[in-house]
């Protein structure tokens with residue numbers, strides 16, 4: 001039994017990625033949310049971890065952009081001159 005709320009921090013941070021993935025049971029989620037409500041430190045860690053996961057997952061979507069689409073995008077942005085510099 002944990003009377004001291006901060007005894008839960010190590011436990012919570014250990015299962016944080018599973019909590020974010022939604023891999024924990026509803027009972028455990030409730031326990032974690034109860035702890036988060038009273039522990040700002042763990043809330044900050046949770047937010048930071050979530051943002052880091054978003055950043056890691058984002059480039060996977062970016063890599064699906066085909067080369068010709070990128071080329072058109074460059075041209076639309078008037079970067080054509082940079083791709084084909086005029087010689088003077």
Ligand SMILES: [Zn+2]
Nearest residue numbers: 008009039042
């Ligand atoms: Zn905590």
